[in-house]
Amino acid sequence: MQERIVSEVLVIGSGIAGCVCALTLAEEGVPCTIITAGERLSHGNTELAQGGIVFEAEGDAPSILEQDILTAGWNHNYVKAVRQLCELGPEILQELFINKLKIPFNQRKPGDWYLTKEGGHSLPRILYCDDHTGRNIMECLAKAVSEHPNITVLTKRTAIDVLTTHHHSTHMDFKYSLANSCVGAYVFNEASGEVETLLSRYTVLATGGIGQVYLHTTNTASSIGSGVAMAHRAGAKLLNCEYVQFHPTALYAGKRGGQRFLVSEAVRGEGAVLVDGCGDPFMHRYDERADLAPRDIVTRAIMDVMLKSGEDCVYLDAANNIDKDIAKRFPTITERCKDMGMDITREPIPVVPAAHYFCGGVLADLHGKTTLKRLYAVGECSCTGVHGANRLASTSLLEGLVWGVQSGRDIASRISHSEPMSNKLRDSIRDWVSAGDVHNDDPALINQDWATIRNTMWNYVGISRSTARLHRAFSDLRMLAKNLQDFYKNTPLTKPLIDLFHGCQTAYVVTMSAMRNKESKGCHFRADD
CATH class of the missing domain: 1.20.58.100 (Fumarate reductase/succinate dehydrogenase flavoprotein-like, C-terminal domain)
Structure with a gap:
């Protein structure tokens, strides 16, 4: 007998968006289950985020940030979503990350934050924890999620398919209904080797990006687009899936493919300059914003220089262009380069572009709702319209935060005004049926x-x-x-x-x-x- 687990809400994925959604639900009194493919909650891309998260600069305003996002996104953005991010983002960040979770962002004194500037931003509004912002955020989030009595954490679980009334119910009342609803997921338990049926009134996809479908990427091994694939099979609408952002500066360590170490855009934000093999700056030839142009422009410029020179990489010169103590400002990057025999305080860093962020995904509204009833999508696997055709630096963490909160609040409100899943529906969902026993997974x-x-x-x-x-x-x-x-x-399986x-x-x-x-x-x- 396969295990069946029933919960009010199932959150698939444990990065910033998934954890914030689960915490919001739990604080609203809604019990939920969060699953992660790793052995711990913080094993995904959020933990790798170096640069920081958008906050607000002196003299800043939502309208100024909105214009920066629209410019970077080539005005292919959904303006209402951008406006929600700009208006609610700093307030939610202050309330949850600063006041409640007390994430240790860099500050001169209490409340006097260090803020940096990155490509495409008109003002220095990026809040950061040295160059390991994502790690600090996930440490605090994982602790809060793990300790909350309303949250059940299931590790080493990989979602196979989302369950829907049209595809998985055996009862004719649901098969003949015009409305198709999500009612949970089939989940593979890596520890037992069994497929579990997780039934839920609402399901949230928070599965992250797709970078691992590319030869060179900054993404973790779990970033294979599982949420996108599952939503597509279930019939949810996808949007903007052609817009895959390549980060211009991943550390070059030879021609071997795989996950590459990210050299944060904040390094250029602090003054570092891209140079060719001869040590000559080149970005001014491609854009008036030079090294702080949006990522798509910088990436294509680097590829053009590499193609013309025949070299395998370009270089990021921090040593001759940053006045601050580089090792102190960027300890993680300094240490990684040191492990490879490079001293970035004295020599330039070899860099190449790598697949980094998915601007498209499962179409989601301002609350994270998808076109499939009772299915939500948040974070990188979703397409809210915030990023348009190209993401502005350091907006991804803020989007995950804002939509994590918005989706949690929306689901909690709906649950309080709706009936529990009926026994008829619950009993009509069949367990996973293994189609074969040919062990040829070589x-x-x-x-x-x-x-x-x-x-x-x-x-x-x-x-x-x-x-x-x-x-x-x-x-x-x-x-x-x-x-x-x-x-x-x-x-x-x-x-x-x-x-x-x-x-x-x-x-x-x-x-x-x-x-x-x-x-x-x-x-x-x-x-x-």
Whole structure:
């Protein structure tokens, strides 16, 4: 008998958005369950965030931040969502992160914050904890979530599919209903090797990004687009999936693919300058904002310099351009470079672009609601419209915070005015049925399929795209998706197999979106536009 777990709300993912949503629900008196694929809550991308989180500068105003976001996003943004972020963000940050959780942001004295400036911002409004802001945020959030009596934390759980009344109910009353509702998820328990049925009145996707479908990325291993893939299969609407932001400055450590260490944009915000192999600055030739231009512009400039020079990287010169104590301001970056034999106080840092942030995702409104009833999406897996065609630096943590709170409050309000899940519905949801027992999940096959996905996405659906490249990617991924579908049906589930299936579907979705959009804008650059 498979285990069935019933909760009021199921939160899938434990980064800033998922944890804040769970905490908000718990504080409103709503019991909830949060699942994470790792052994601990803080194993995702939030923990890696270096630069900081948008707050407010002296002389700042919501309208000024709004204009910066719209400019960076190529005015492809949803203005109402941008306005919500700008108006509510600083207030929520002050209340939850500063007053309540007491996250140790850098300050000269109590309440006198150090604020830095990053690319695309007109004012220094970035609040930070040295260069490990995400780590400090997640330490405080994970502690609060783990200790709250209204929150159940389940670790080493990987969501397979969201459950819906149309797809998974056996009762004709729900099959013939026009409304399709989400009622939880099938979840793989890595410890037991079993699939659990987690039933819930509301489900929140907070699964993070998609960077691992690319050969070079700053993202953690769990960032394979699982939320996007699951929502797509369930019939929820996706939007802007072609807009994948590449961070211009990931530490170059040779041609080997995989996760790359991020060199924060805050380094350029403090004065560091990008230079070519001869030590000559070049960003002024590409944009009047030079090294503080938005990320899409800086990324394409770096690629252009690399292509013209034939070199494998460019360099970020902090040693000759930052007056502050670099090692003290950026201890994590300094230490990582030191481990690789580099002294950034004396020599430039070799950097290359890498897949960093997904600006598209599951369409979500101002409260995080998706087009599938009772399913919410928050954080990087969602598309609220805040980022448009290109994300402004340090807005991702703030979006996760704001929509985490907004979704939690909205769900809590709805639960207080609605009936619990009926026994008829609960009993009609079938448990997971394993389709096969052919044990052919060979690691060599899985690794080869991942290599195909990552190389295809990097070469054909990467920083620069063309009709020919996209058609080649579409053809290759369609064939791989078909083969995986057959493979998936006949092989007992394992976490590597689930991740591969989700990653392939995500790559296919991004490629299809890129094919449909013929216009170059922001992160989506068509070389043949």
